[in-house]
Amino acid sequence: MALVTTTEMFAKAYNGGYAIGAFNVNNMEIVQGITEAAGELKSPVILQVSKGAREYANPVYLRKLVEAAVENYPDIPIALHLDHGDSFETCKACIDGGFTSVMIDKSGESFEKNIEITRQVVEYAHERGVVVEAELGTLAGIEDEVKVAADAASYTRPEEVQEFVERTGCDSLAIAIGTSHGAYKFKPEQCTVNEKGILVPPPLRFDVLEECMKRLPGFPIVLHGSSSVPQDFVKMVNQYGGSMPNAVGVPEEQLRKASQLAVCKINIDSDIRIAMTAVIRQYLAENPSHFDPRQYLKPARKAVKDMVAHKIVNVLGSDGKA
Ligand SMILES: [Zn+2]
Numbered sequence: 001m002a003l004v005t006t007t008e009m010f011a012k013a014y015n016g017g018y019a020i021g022a023f024n025v026n027n028m029e030i031v032q033g034i035t036e037a038a039g040e041l042k043s044p045v046i047l048q049v050s051k052g053a054r055e056y057a058n059p060v061y062l063r064k065l066v067e068a069a070v071e072n073y074p075d076i077p078i079a080l081h082l083d084h085g086d087s088f089e090t091c092k093a094c095i096d097g098g099f100t101s102v103m104i105d106k107s108g109e110s111f112e113k114n115i116e117i118t119r120q121v122v123e124y125a126h127e128r129g130v131v132v133e134a135e136l137g138t139l140a141g142i143e144d145e146v147k148v149a150a151d152a153a154s155y156t157r158p159e160e161v162q163e164f165v166e167r168t169g170c171d172s173l174a175i176a177i178g179t180s181h182g183a184y185k186f187k188p189e190q191c192t193v194n195e196k197g198i199l200v201p202p203p204l205r206f207d208v209l210e211e212c213m214k215r216l217p218g219f220p221i222v223l224h225g226s227s228s229v230p231q232d233f234v235k236m237v238n239q240y241g242g243s244m245p246n247a248v249g250v251p252e253e254q255l256r257k258a259s260q261l262a263v264c265k266i267n268i269d270s271d272i273r274i275a276m277t278a279v280i281r282q283y284l285a286e287n288p289s290h291f292d293p294r295q296y297l298k299p300a301r302k303a304v305k306d307m308v309a310h311k312i313v314n315v316l317g318s319d320g321k322a
Pocket residue numbers: 084143181224225267
């Protein structure tokens with residue numbers, strides 16, 4: 001199977017009450033860890049590339065790594081997606097370079113400007129068989145080049161979604177219902193503390209999601225900033241010399257619930273980063289004389305695989321859907 005678009009994945013996910021995981025890729029071990037998990041669990045998967053990843057790895061390397069994964073796992077549908085495309089030009093470069101899906105994120109602009117540029121990308125993409133994700137509403141947090149202060153963030157306004165989708169022709173829509181980019185999604189004062197002393201963030205705004213669903217029946221919704229920041233890995237990072245105080249994410253049960261509704265794509269990046277870092281820190285602390293990168297990247301790659309497998313089975317529900 002060659003790279004696919006997300007059209008069929010999303011239609012099946014919408015009707016089947018599950019979601020597809022969109023995992024960010026930056027190097028070989030991450031690509032291998034994600035696709036090994038998806039391959040074994042027979043899950044469709046979206047490999048996504050951010051602006052930061054393109055700058056870090058060079059777009060050609062990333063595309064070739066993803067092509068290698070497609071060759072290795074011919075039986076699962078794999079989409080190659082641009083995460084947070086910031087301009088028509090970036091989207092065009094990815095469309096011309098073999099991506100099957102792009103996001104144009106003009107959510108920081110006015111409603112009219114967002115529509116105008118999204119429409120432009122959609123026209124270029126659709127002529128070439130590529131699908132487009134757009135965004136309405138603004139998420140807080142930090143992700144690569146994307147930085148939004150909590151007070152500049154705003155929930156998606158459900159009364160705008162129908163007009164936006166109709167006028168742009170976009171294929172899926174990222175909405176803001178309280179998720180947030182990065183490992184520090186919520187300030188401690190926004191959270192409550194549970195009996196184990198762990199910060200519990202404010203619940204997602206399912207009322208906003210349900211209102212959007214009503215206005216866009218059958219239309220795939222996307223959630224960004226949906227890492228759960230597993231506390232066992234945060235603890236491991238801190239135990240082996242790291243410092244991640246008050247790192248907190250979105251509880252997995254809430255994401256599971258969202259995936260049973262109209263949410264067809266859930267973006268997960270920080271959890272993979274944290275798992276890799278925790279395992280590498282532990283390895284180096286326990287093996288101070290080792291210096292071969294393969295020695296610590298091997299368990300790191302395994303940590304990526306295990307994290308993705310956990311998400312596919314327990315959060316997304318996409319196992320066996322390839
Ligand atoms: Zn995002």
